[in-house]
Amino acid sequence: MTRTARLAALALAATTLAGCSLVGGGEQASSGHTVTLVTHDSWAVDKALWADFQKTSGITVKVSTNGDAGALTNKLVLTKANPIGDIAYGVDSTFASRALSGGVFAPYSSPDAGKGPQRYQIDDSHRLTAVDVGDVCLNVDTGWYAQHNLPAPSGYADLVDPRYKGQTVVEDPSTSSPGLAFLLGTVKQFGADKWPDFWTKLKANDVKVDAGWDEAYTQDFSGSSGKGPRPVVVSYASSPADEIGDDGKPRTKAVLNTCYRQVEYAGVLDGAKNPDDARKVLDFLISQKFQEQVPGSMYVYPSREGVALPDAWKTAAPLPDAPAQLPADQVDANREKWVQQCRTLLQG
Amino acid sequence: MSNAAPRLVLLLLALVPVGFLGLFFAWPVVSIVGIGLGGSGVTEVLTSGDTWRLVAFTLGQAAAATLVAVLMGMPLAYVMARCKLPGVGLVRTLILVPFVLPTVVVGLAFRSLLPDGGVLSIVLANAFFNVAVVARTVGGLWAHTDRRAEEAARSLGASRWRAFTSVVLPAIAPAVGSAAAVVFLFCATSFGVVLMLGGARYRTLETEIYLRTVDLFDLPGAAALSILQVVAVIAVLLVGAFARRRRETALKLRGRTETAKRPVGAEWIIVGAALLVVIALLVPIVGLITRSLTTMDGWRALAGTGDEGTLEVPAWQAASNSIRAATDATILAMLLGVTAAVVLSQLRRGRAVLGETLDLALMLPLGVSAVTVGFGYLVTLGDLPFDLRTSPLLVPFAQALVITPLIVRTVLPVLRAIDERLRQAAGTLGAGPFRVWREVDLALAWRSLIAAAGFGYVVALGEFGATSFLARPDAPTLPVAIARLISRPGELNNEMAYAACVVLMLVTVVAVVAIERLTPAVGEF
Numbered sequence: 001m002t003r004t005a006r007l008a009a010l011a012l013a014a015t016t017l018a019g020c021s022l023v024g025g026g027e028q029a030s031s032g033h034t035v036t037l038v039t040h041d042s043w044a045v046d047k048a049l050w051a052d053f054q055k056t057s058g059i060t061v062k063v064s065t066n067g068d069a070g071a072l073t074n075k076l077v078l079t080k081a082n083p084i085g086d087i088a089y090g091v092d093s094t095f096a097s098r099a100l101s102g103g104v105f106a107p108y109s110s111p112d113a114g115k116g117p118q119r120y121q122i123d124d125s126h127r128l129t130a131v132d133v134g135d136v137c138l139n140v141d142t143g144w145y146a147q148h149n150l151p152a153p154s155g156y157a158d159l160v161d162p163r164y165k166g167q168t169v170v171e172d173p174s175t176s177s178p179g180l181a182f183l184l185g186t187v188k189q190f191g192a193d194k195w196p197d198f199w200t201k202l203k204a205n206d207v208k209v210d211a212g213w214d215e216a217y218t219q220d221f222s223g224s225s226g227k228g229p230r231p232v233v234v235s236y237a238s239s240p241a242d243e244i245g246d247d248g249k250p251r252t253k254a255v256l257n258t259c260y261r262q263v264e265y266a267g268v269l270d271g272a273k274n275p276d277d278a279r280k281v282l283d284f285l286i287s288q289k290f291q292e293q294v295p296g297s298m299y300v301y302p303s304r305e306g307v308a309l310p311d312a313w314k315t316a317a318p319l320p321d322a323p324a325q326l327p328a329d330q331v332d333a334n335r336e337k338w339v340q341q342c343r344t345l346l347q348g
Numbered sequence: 349m350s351n352a353a354p355r356l357v358l359l360l361l362a363l364v365p366v367g368f369l370g371l372f373f374a375w376p377v378v379s380i381v382g383i384g385l386g387g388s389g390v391t392e393v394l395t396s397g398d399t400w401r402l403v404a405f406t407l408g409q410a411a412a413a414t415l416v417a418v419l420m421g422m423p424l425a426y427v428m429a430r431c432k433l434p435g436v437g438l439v440r441t442l443i444l445v446p447f448v449l450p451t452v453v454v455g456l457a458f459r460s461l462l463p464d465g466g467v468l469s470i471v472l473a474n475a476f477f478n479v480a481v482v483a484r485t486v487g488g489l490w491a492h493t494d495r496r497a498e499e500a501a502r503s504l505g506a507s508r509w510r511a512f513t514s515v516v517l518p519a520i521a522p523a524v525g526s527a528a529a530v531v532f533l534f535c536a537t538s539f540g541v542v543l544m545l546g547g548a549r550y551r552t553l554e555t556e557i558y559l560r561t562v563d564l565f566d567l568p569g570a571a572a573l574s575i576l577q578v579v580a581v582i583a584v585l586l587v588g589a590f591a592r593r594r595r596e597t598a599l600k601l602r603g604r605t606e607t608a609k610r611p612v613g614a615e616w617i618i619v620g621a622a623l624l625v626v627i628a629l630l631v632p633i634v635g636l637i638t639r640s641l642t643t644m645d646g647w648r649a650l651a652g653t654g655d656e657g658t659l660e661v662p663a664w665q666a667a668s669n670s671i672r673a674a675t676d677a678t679i680l681a682m683l684l685g686v687t688a689a690v691v692l693s694q695l696r697r698g699r700a701v702l703g704e705t706l707d708l709a710l711m712l713p714l715g716v717s718a719v720t721v722g723f724g725y726l727v728t729l730g731d732l733p734f735d736l737r738t739s740p741l742l743v744p745f746a747q748a749l750v751i752t753p754l755i756v757r758t759v760l761p762v763l764r765a766i767d768e769r770l771r772q773a774a775g776t777l778g779a780g781p782f783r784v785w786r787e788v789d790l791a792l793a794w795r796s797l798i799a800a801a802g803f804g805y806v807v808a809l810g811e812f813g814a815t816s817f818l819a820r821p822d823a824p825t826l827p828v829a830i831a832r833l834i835s836r837p838g839e840l841n842n843e844m845a846y847a848a849c850v851v852l853m854l855v856t857v858v859a860v861v862a863i864e865r866l867t868p869a870v871g872e873f
Contacts, residue, residue, distance in 0.1 A: 038738075041821075043821055062738065067562060070562055070563045070565075071562040075723070079730065082731075084726065098565065172547070174563060175543060211544050211546070214452060214456070214834050215459060217837065218456070218834060218842060219456055219459060224837065224839075225843070235837070236837075242838035335564075339563075
C-alpha cells in the first residue's frame, strides 16, 4: 500500500513539473505577426529594447540560435526548400558566398541601408545587409611585457622572433572561427603561397594551438581572468574593453595591424512565411537604437554611421581603421584547402 | 487465448519505442546520410588511411576509458551494494555530480590538472564522466543478488577471489556488460572533451563528423564517417550482446537490507579503493567549488543576466528550464524505456534474434553523432504537420533519446534476472498478465525503476551536445548557459559560470536526494 502511495506521490510530482514545462515553454497564442529570426549562438540583445520593439511593431519575434556562423550558414543552405525561419542574422563575410550561391536569401533594400551598412555591401542584388563588424586581432597582455622589460609584439613578424618564443596561443582554424579569421589574416598578409612559411616558423617558435577561443583566452592567455602563462592570444579587437583594471585602464590591447575583419549580415530568407514583417525586423536591426546596444551586448561594432561607442571602448577598443579582408568568393573557394593545409602543417 | 492476447499486447507495446526511434532518430539520420551519399568524395574518405587511423584512435581511446571507468566503478558498486556504512548514501549521490558538469568546464579542469595531457587526459576525462554509470548499474543488480551463494562458496573453502570470480561475477556480469557498453558508446562519441583536450593533434570520428558537417559543409565526407561510426558501434555492441547472452541467468533477487552488511577483514581494502575513487572524482569538483568561492561577485551576479546581459534570462530561470526539460525527458524516456525493457525481457525465449535487434536499435542513439541527428532533424522534421524544428519541445525529445538506452540498460538486467517460475506460479494461481507484471516484475524491479529514473534525470540535466543544438536562447538550460558565460570575455562572466556550475551540482544533488527520498527503500543506509 505504501509503495503505491509513494509511486503515486512521485508520479504527481513529476506531472506537476512536466505540466508547467509543456504549458510554460510552449508556443504562446499570437496574432499573425510572428517572425522567426534564425541566428548564431552569440546573439544577444538589450531586453528592454527588444520587448519595446515587439510591443510597438506588434510583431512577435521568435529567436532560434544555431551554432556558430558556419553552422548557421550550412543549416540555411540545407533547409532552403523549407526555411526554418523568416529572417537570418549572423552569416558573416567568411561564409556569405556559400549562402548567396545557395540562394538562401531574397533581395531587400532597407530604407536605412544607405546610412553606413552600404560600406560593407557584398552583393549587388541587396540580399544581405551588414549589421555589425567584428575584427579578430592579436591581443597582448601589456602588464606582462612591462614586467618582463620587453616591448610588446607589434605585428605578425614579432610572433616568429625568438625573443617571443613560447608566448603565443592561437585557435585551431578548423575548429574555431577566430582561428579561421587569424589564418585568413596571415593569407592576406603573406600571400596565398607564402603564408605556410609563416606558420612553419610560428610552429618552430613554440606557438600553442587550442581547439577553441574559450580555453585559449580564458585559460592560456595571461591577460584574462584565467591568468594563464602566455601573453599573446588571438581574440577580438573589442576584448580589451572587458579587461579594464581597477585603475580604469585596460590590461590588454589589440595589435591593430594584425586585424582581420568579419562583417555580419542579415537577410530575409527566400520562401519566408512572413516576409513583410521579416523586413521590418531587418529595418530594426540597423536602426539607431539597435545599433547603439550592439557593442555592449555582442562585443562587435555597429555598421551604421554616427553611432557612438561605449566609453570603455573609445579608449580600450577603438575600431581598427585598416583591417585586412579577403574577397568573399576567394575565401569560399579556398577555405577548405587552406584549413586542411594548416592542419597538416601543425600536425606534422 | 492465454497466449494470443499477451503476444498482441507485446507487439503493440513494442510499437511505442520503435515508433519514437523511427521518427526522431532513424528517419533523420538516414535522410542526412542519404544526402551526403548523393555527393562525391565518399569513396575517397573511406579508402583514406587517415580515416582508418581515426577509427582506430576512436575505438582505442573509448576502450581504454571504458576499462578505467569499470575498474574505478567496481569498488564503488561493491560498497553501494554490499556495505552497511555511514556515508554510502552520500557517495551514491555525489558520484552522479561529474555526469552533469558541462564538458567545457571539465575540459578546462583537466587542462589545468594535466597541462600536457594528450591521450591520457582524454581517457581520464572520459572515464571521470562515466564512473557513475558503472557504479550505479552494477551496484543496482549487485544489491539484489543473494549473498548466501557466495557465503556458501566461502564456507566450502573457496578463497575470497575464487568466490568473487565464480559466484559473484557471473551473477553481476550482465550489469557489468550493460554498463560497459553504455560507457563505451559515451566515450566513443564524446565530443567536447576530445576537442578541448586533444587540441589539433587528436581527433575522433565524432569531432571529425562535426568538423565536416558544421565547418566544412562536406556532407559526403561526414556521411561516410557516420556510416563507419554506426558500423563500428554495432560491431562493438554485437560483441557485448554475445557476451551478455551467455551469462544472463535467473537469479534469486533480494532486497538490499538483506544483503548489505558491515564490511569485515579484507573487505576494508575494497572500501579503501572505493574511497580513493571518490577522492579522485572529487578533485575537479572541489577545484570548481573553490574557484567559484574566490569572489562573491559571480554569485551576486547570478541573480541577473551576466555582464551586459550575456544571458537572456537570469541563471535561476535557466535552472528552472533545466529541471522542467529534464522532467519531461525523464517521463518520456521512462515510458519508452520501461516499455522496451518489458518487451525485451518477454521476447527472450524463442525470439532471441528479434529481441537482440530491438535491444541493439535502442542503443544506437548513444553511438551516433549528435550533429548528424541535429542536421537530420533540419531536413526531415519540417515535413511533419507541426514544424518541430524550432520548437522548444525538441529539447526534451532529444534528451529522451539519450537517456532511454540508459533506462533500458538499468531495468532490463533486473527484469531478466527475475525467475520465470515466479511468473508461471502467479499465472497458475489465476493472475492475468497485467496482474503478473504488477505483482512479480514491478514488485521485484520497482527500485531499479526509480534508480533508472533518477539516473536518467541526472543525465538529462547535464545533457549538452543535443541540447545546445536545439535550445532556444530565451530558454537555455543551465549547462547551455554556463557554456555561453565561459565563451564571453570579462571576469564577471567567468565568475558567474563557475558559480552556475555549483548551482548545477546543487540542483543535481537535491534532485537525486528528492527522488530517492520519495522511495526510502532505495536510500536506506
